[in-house]
Amino acid sequence: MTQKKKIGLIFIIVPVFLLYFLSEAVLREAAVANINPQKVKIDSILNELPESIRDLITYRITRTEMLNDLAAAETEEEKLAAMVSLGIYTRDPEEKEKILWDVRSHYADKPESAPAFAYYLLNEENPKKISIPEYQAYLRKFPQQYQFNIWALGLNRLNDLRKKITWKDRLDFLKPLLEMKPEFRDYSVLYTEISRIAGRFEFRDIEEKAEALYDESRLCPSITEFIMQEEMEKMNAAGKDKK
Numbered sequence: 001m002t003q004k005k006k007i008g009l010i011f012i013i014v015p016v017f018l019l020y021f022l023s024e025a026v027l028r029e030a031a032v033a034n035i036n037p038q039k040v041k042i043d044s045i046l047n048e049l050p051e052s053i054r055d056l057i058t059y060r061i062t063r064t065e066m067l068n069d070l071a072a073a074e075t076e077e078e079k080l081a082a083m084v085s086l087g088i089y090t091r092d093p094e095e096k097e098k099i100l101w102d103v104r105s106h107y108a109d110k111p112e113s114a115p116a117f118a119y120y121l122l123n124e125e126n127p128k129k130i131s132i133p134e135y136q137a138y139l140r141k142f143p144q145q146y147q148f149n150i151w152a153l154g155l156n157r158l159n160d161l162r163k164k165i166t167w168k169d170r171l172d173f174l175k176p177l178l179e180m181k182p183e184f185r186d187y188s189v190l191y192t193e194i195s196r197i198a199g200r201f202e203f204r205d206i207e208e209k210a211e212a213l214y215d216e217s218r219l220c221p222s223i224t225e226f227i228m229q230e231e232m233e234k235m236n237a238a239g240k241d242k243k
Contacts, residue, residue, distance in 0.1 A: 118157045
């Protein structure tokens with residue numbers, strides 16, 4: 001643990017740590033009168049705390065670091081990344097709502113804003129909820145190498161809502177993939193999901209089309225391979241420019 005993190009931890013741990021040591025159970029088991037604070041290691045203290053308190057302290061440290069990252073962001077890309085990380089991580093509903101709404105409102109043209117759109121997808125308790133067609137319209141703005149992650153985030157969101165939505169909702173969400181020529185092998189998992197749902201309800205035409213697109217996608221490069229190739233081409237081009 002870095003010195004900076006330890007210093008921040010001391011300020012966070014003190015109220016929780018004191019509260020813990022004031023409990024009767026600990027007072028019965030620990031003789032703390034002669035403890036020298038200078039010799040106590042923060043990591044050792046954390047290891048001795050109950051899991052719930054340890055979790056709270058870790059959360060507060062991580063959130064503080066994320067706030068510092070946001071304050072230190074110098075570019076729009078850094079700011080967006082910091083906002084998304086904090087918006088996903090925070091346990092404060094008001095803070096989460098404010099951050100993710102800001103991301104959705106100001107960065108809708110960036111694929112990195114996808115977690116905010118997934119948060120609002122079919123969020124019936126939120127007046128700013130996004131419908132399936134609205135989410136699909138958002139992801140269509142981007143090339144396939146970026147779309148895949150947005151599809152995956154949306155599908156994960158629907159999995160979280162599985163007790164509130166129907167299988168037809170899941171199939172409707174994925175159906176646009178049937179009209180898309182896959183460019184990357186990664187999409188095979190999505191076609192597998194379409195085929196599985198369609199087979200369950202005996203939608204044979206959809207199942208067959210999904211299986212055909214699955215086979216087609218397996219012949220494509222992965223997104224990782226594509227991005228690595230792009231980076232190599234950029235590096236080669238930059239090297240030629242210097243000559």
